[in-house]
Amino acid sequence: xxxxxxxxxxxxxxxxxxxxxxxxxxxxxxxxxxxxxxxxxxxxxxxxxxxxxxxxxxxxxxxxxxxxxxxxxxxxxxxxxxxxxxxxxxxxxxxxxxxxxxxxxxxxxxxxxxxxxxxxxxxxxxxxxxxxxxxxxxxxxxxxxxxxxxxxxxxxxxxxxxxxxxxxxxxxxxxxxxxxxxxxxxxxxxxxxxxxxxxxxxxxxxxxxxxxxxxxxxxxxxxxxxxxxxxxxxxxxxxxxxxxxxxxxxxxxxxxxxxxxxxxxxxxxxxxxxxxxxxxxxxxxxxxxxxxxxxxxxxxxxxxxxxxxxxxxxxxxxxxxxxxxxxxxxxxxxxxxxxxxxxxxxxxx
Amino acid sequence: xxxxxxxxxxxxxxxxxxxxxxxxxxxxxxxxxxxxxxxxxxxxxxxxxxxxxxxxxxxxxxxxxxxxxxxxxxxxxxxxxxxxxxxxxxxxxxxxxxxxxxxxxxxxxxxxxxxxxxxxxxxxxxxxxxxxxxxxxxxxxxxxxxxxxxxxxxxxxxxxxxxxxxxxxxxxxxxxxxxxxxxxxxxxxxxxxxxxxxxxxxxxxxxxxxxxxxxxxxxxxxxxxxxxxxxxxxxxxxxxxxxxxx
Numbered sequence: 001x002x003x004x005x006x007x008x009x010x011x012x013x014x015x016x017x018x019x020x021x022x023x024x025x026x027x028x029x030x031x032x033x034x035x036x037x038x039x040x041x042x043x044x045x046x047x048x049x050x051x052x053x054x055x056x057x058x059x060x061x062x063x064x065x066x067x068x069x070x071x072x073x074x075x076x077x078x079x080x081x082x083x084x085x086x087x088x089x090x091x092x093x094x095x096x097x098x099x100x101x102x103x104x105x106x107x108x109x110x111x112x113x114x115x116x117x118x119x120x121x122x123x124x125x126x127x128x129x130x131x132x133x134x135x136x137x138x139x140x141x142x143x144x145x146x147x148x149x150x151x152x153x154x155x156x157x158x159x160x161x162x163x164x165x166x167x168x169x170x171x172x173x174x175x176x177x178x179x180x181x182x183x184x185x186x187x188x189x190x191x192x193x194x195x196x197x198x199x200x201x202x203x204x205x206x207x208x209x210x211x212x213x214x215x216x217x218x219x220x221x222x223x224x225x226x227x228x229x230x231x232x233x234x235x236x237x238x239x240x241x242x243x244x245x246x247x248x249x250x251x252x253x254x255x256x257x258x259x260x261x262x263x264x265x266x267x268x269x270x271x272x273x274x275x276x277x278x279x280x281x282x283x284x285x286x287x288x289x290x291x292x293x294x295x296x297x298x299x300x301x302x303x304x305x306x307x308x309x310x311x312x313x314x315x316x317x318x319x320x321x322x323x324x325x326x327x328x329x330x331x332x333x334x335x336x337x338x339x340x341x342x343x344x345x346x347x348x349x
Numbered sequence: 350x351x352x353x354x355x356x357x358x359x360x361x362x363x364x365x366x367x368x369x370x371x372x373x374x375x376x377x378x379x380x381x382x383x384x385x386x387x388x389x390x391x392x393x394x395x396x397x398x399x400x401x402x403x404x405x406x407x408x409x410x411x412x413x414x415x416x417x418x419x420x421x422x423x424x425x426x427x428x429x430x431x432x433x434x435x436x437x438x439x440x441x442x443x444x445x446x447x448x449x450x451x452x453x454x455x456x457x458x459x460x461x462x463x464x465x466x467x468x469x470x471x472x473x474x475x476x477x478x479x480x481x482x483x484x485x486x487x488x489x490x491x492x493x494x495x496x497x498x499x500x501x502x503x504x505x506x507x508x509x510x511x512x513x514x515x516x517x518x519x520x521x522x523x524x525x526x527x528x529x530x531x532x533x534x535x536x537x538x539x540x541x542x543x544x545x546x547x548x549x550x551x552x553x554x555x556x557x558x559x560x561x562x563x564x565x566x567x568x569x570x571x572x573x574x575x576x577x578x579x580x581x582x583x584x585x586x587x588x589x590x591x592x593x594x595x
Contacts, residue, residue: 050474127492130474134482134489147483175483179475254491256524256575 028055032339033184035115038192039201040228046115046129046187051180053188056167059343061185063163064178066342069153071099071143078136078182081108084340087271087331088112088189094282098142105141105246107282110275112191112334113268118233122264122280125254130183147175154178189340191270192228194331200228206328213325216318221294223307224266230329235263239300239308240293243281250280262303273330287326291319376454377540379421381447381548385412385439388555394439402559405566407503407513409554413438414497414585415466415479415486421452422459424537429453434466434479436486437552452546457538460548464585465496465527468520486518491574493518496526497585499557506570514571515557517581524575526582532591551590560587 033053037044051057064070068077076099082088088111090096096104106122120126126135136142137150154160155173164173167181196214198204206214217225226232235251242248242262252261264280278284284293293299295314314322385392387399392409400406417434431449438444470480471493486495495518502511519526532550540546558564561583572578 121490125491126489127472128474131482131489131492134487138489151483174477175481176475176477183474255521 044115061181089275191331191334193333195328213321230269239304409501411500459533461531466494505566528586556588560584
């Protein structure tokens with residue numbers, strides 16, 4: 001009884017504590033949104049000087065990201081598919097779910113370190129972070145809206161009129177500003193504080209198995225999943241066979257070049273523990289099964305990229321070590337970062 | 350570019366003004382009028398009926414395209430260029446007149462421009478004005494502007510509703526559909542201080558369908574991605590003609 005009571009008390013204290021701190025994420029300072037290149041990261045692709053971070057633009061971007069008003073029937077927001085606690089991916093959904101319960105054709109990728117992406121989507125079809133939202137906004141299987149109707153809804157909404165005014169100091173609400181606000185918010189989703197990062201910076205230690213895992217990873221996986229972003233930003237075939245129902249030709253659909261068929265963008269693996277299921281169509285349910293796939297070269301599709309041959313057969317110990325290493329890529333500071341919390345849960349506007 | 354109103358205009362003006370090499374003068378004004386045609390006839394949306402080079406009848410319901418980076422060639426070989434893009438849309442008469450202010454005074458022998466949107470401008474993120482994706486000249490899933498849209502109907506078309514639908518764009522090789530057009534004036538065109546000079550451009554729908562390769566509506570009634578796009582682009586590269594007579 002006594003323990004039960006103290007647990008309840010503790011729970012109460014925690015709840016109160018979280019309330020006390022809960023408003024903090026609405027106070028966003030210039031320091032909070034300053035863009036800094038993390039130690040060891042390359043130069044970003046996105047030029048923030050063309051979209052200078054400011055608390056007001058960031059807050060507007062966050063609101064847009066979480067607001068279902070952007071979808072045709074006001075049911076789906078960006079965050080419906082891109083959920084904060086899963087590094088802005090969507091766990092347990094192989095293919096995306098849009099308005100009216102419509103199922104899309106691809107797995108929702110996590111959103112992180114986008115400022116370093118030269119291209120977006122599994123096929124790299126989108127060439128700029130600012131243009132990326134146009135695809136979900138207008139895709140009939142996702143948010144199904146038109147730009148003109150979205151702008152109309154924003155212009156009619158007094159809160160958005162205030163937010164745009166605060167961000168740009170005049171009354172103009174247009175596509176460019178909406179896209180820049182979203183890009184500023186998503187562009188600042190930066191994961192750089194996983195245990196791996198801290199280990200590299202000498203601020204944390206790895207167990208023996210994690211160290212082995214990192215060594216195997218560098219030997220077998222890093223040609224494609226290159227540190228520190230865990231992608232070489234190339235399009236490759238990792239040996240999974242085309243799904244005959246979806247028949248997704250990947251990069252080939254974008255470039256119209258036969259040799260690009262069935263190639264997909266090498267995904268960055270940060271927070272991979274939390275982004276299941278895996279691959280462009282979400283076909284692999286868990287991380288151990290991903291390693292089983294890589295462990296068995298005989299199962300690779302004939303189109304597998306040449307780097308796949310370097311992996312060879314993986315033993316159970318090697319798989320365990322790789323698994324232990326991949327878990328070090330989880331970045332709790334990013335996942336629980338208060339700046340990214342849904343602004344609607346706490347405001348009555 | 351945060352101010353949307355007149356920004357294109359302002360930008361064009363600015364760039365031309367910046368290109369002034371000598372003393373800062375107001376320069377002259379150049380008015381470019383565009384007439385969309387089908388062969389010898391002036392294009393008439395929906396009501397006009399036309400026949401292509403293969404004697405297949407058709408009508409046109411939409412004709413819009415980008416032109417940009419208009420440059421004028423001076424007699425001495427130098428060039429003045431504006432960086433702006435314009436969306437010419439047959440159903441919006443005002444879009445068929447382009448005015449360039451502060452054109453440096455000079456004697457010009459020709460005009461050049463892009464039909465389409467230069468590759469750098471396809472890759473530079475959110476833009477306002479003519480390049481606002483709101484104009485429905487944009488592909489979201491494979492980022493890039495649609496350079497030209499020609500839609501209509503033809504009995505020979507096997508698409509549903511006998512539709513014709515040519516949406517042409519793409520800036521990557523080998524499916525690059527940007528076409529640079531350079532036209533010479535018959536007679537050189539003087540731009541004088543404070544004066545207004547006129548250029549008349551004609552864009553011929555018939556050439557879009559047969560300029561280099563004759564499009565058979567029964568074979569190709571729809572182009573909406575890179576498949577066959579450059580065929581149409583090579584055609585529209587031939588659609589232009591110019592005159593400087595009033």
